[in-house]
Amino acid sequence: MKMKTLKWGEPLVTHIYTADPSAHVFEGKLYIYPSHDLDHEQASNDNGDQYDMEDYHILSMDGFDAACVDHGEALHLRDIPWAKQQLWAPDAAYKDGTYYLFFPARDQDSVFRIGVATGSSPAGPFEPQPSYMPGSFSIDPAVFVEGDEAYMYFGGLWGGQLEKWQTGAFIANAEGPAPDAPALGPRVARLSRDMLTFEEEPREVSIVGEDGLPILAGDEDRRYFEGPWMHTYNGKYYLSYSTGTTHKLVYAIGDHPYGPFTFQGTILTPVVGWTTHHSIVEFQGRWLLFYHDSSLSGGADNKRCVKCAELQYNEDGTIRTIDPYA
Ligand code: FUB
Numbered sequence: 001m002k003m004k005t006l007k008w009g010e011p012l013v014t015h016i017y018t019a020d021p022s023a024h025v026f027e028g029k030l031y032i033y034p035s036h037d038l039d040h041e042q043a044s045n046d047n048g049d050q051y052d053m054e055d056y057h058i059l060s061m062d063g064f065d066a067a068c069v070d071h072g073e074a075l076h077l078r079d080i081p082w083a084k085q086q087l088w089a090p091d092a093a094y095k096d097g098t099y100y101l102f103f104p105a106r107d108q109d110s111v112f113r114i115g116v117a118t119g120s121s122p123a124g125p126f127e128p129q130p131s132y133m134p135g136s137f138s139i140d141p142a143v144f145v146e147g148d149e150a151y152m153y154f155g156g157l158w159g160g161q162l163e164k165w166q167t168g169a170f171i172a173n174a175e176g177p178a179p180d181a182p183a184l185g186p187r188v189a190r191l192s193r194d195m196l197t198f199e200e201e202p203r204e205v206s207i208v209g210e211d212g213l214p215i216l217a218g219d220e221d222r223r224y225f226e227g228p229w230m231h232t233y234n235g236k237y238y239l240s241y242s243t244g245t246t247h248k249l250v251y252a253i254g255d256h257p258y259g260p261f262t263f264q265g266t267i268l269t270p271v272v273g274w275t276t277h278h279s280i281v282e283f284q285g286r287w288l289l290f291y292h293d294s295s296l297s298g299g300a301d302n303k304r305c306v307k308c309a310e311l312q313y314n315e316d317g318t319i320r321t322i323d324p325y326a
Contacts, residue, residue, distance in 0.1 A: 011296050011305035012068045019304035020089030021290035023281040026122040030283050032059040033092045034306050048159025050302035053087045058123045074124025082131050093143040100195050101126040104139040112161050114141050138162045144230035150191040151257050156226030179218025186228040206260040207252050220246045227277040242276045249278050266321045274301045287311040
């Protein structure tokens with residue numbers, strides 16, 4: 001299905017609701033892996049029950065003036081043996097002739113896990129593995145490939161259940177850290193050569209301030225909430241993420257995929273709607289920020305639309321803050 005051409009700050013597509021865009025360049029084209037929000041009337045709650053997505057559609061663009069194509073259903077909940085509900089923010093990667101779609105969903109016990117599906121085309125369809133990735137938990141996988149190594153960043157607070165895994169086991173009634181204690185960081189794990197399992201125990205990523213001290217849980221303008229993304233620029237590793245309750249996309253810089261990362265500032269100021277979620281990719285010589293807001297539905301938290309903005313760096317490698325409505 002052919003859709004419209006890219007205009008900065010406008011929905012990429014308007015025939016379906018889309019969110020949580022993970023963008024990659026595969027085979028010379030830009031591919032966007034979003035969540036597919038359903039046109040359901042749902043009251044919002046802190047558990048994220050309103051995000052009850054059931055499938056994935058993959059979008060692609062040949063270039064900036066080309067139409068954005070929706071390739072149709074690439075994977076459906078009914079075909080994932082272990083998953084009960086809520087297909088949340090996905091990501092994709094390529095290795096040795098195979099494309100991998102990574103996605104979170106609640107298992108039969110309502111615990112969020114991360115699954116993987118494989119295919120021969122970046123647009124799908126994707127065939128899910130029979131079970132979730134062993135040892136996986138929480139939400140929002142973002143896979144960063146560097147040479148022969150691939151790392152998965154993941155984790156999200158509140159409905160994403162990261163608080164419940166602080167001991168390494170799922171504790172259903174566990175709360176997050178006190179406001180004056182270090183915030184929870186995202187998790188990172190190196191993937192196995194076949195990309196289907198963790199090669200190591202996930203480790204917590206440390207995000208620190210300029211003073212080298214951990215960012216505290218009460219520092220809601222800077223602390224990690226959900227939606228990690230990793231990219232490199234001029235030899236540095238940029239970890240970007242959503243602050244959740246303060247609705248910003250922010251970033252921190254480090255010298256290694258495992259961190260630590262030093263907080264830098266804001267990439268995107270708050271959008272219409274509660275969530276904010278993004279990816280960063282270089283395509284045809286330009287750096288792009290893919291993000292979403294709820295403008296297409298007039299502000300419904302669970303009916304979002306993916307948009308794109310051009311990202312600019314300052315000479316010192318810092319990122320210029322984008323106001324999505326300026
Ligand atoms: O789309 C469902 C959830 O909302 C995602 O997993 C989060 O990052 C937030 O965007």
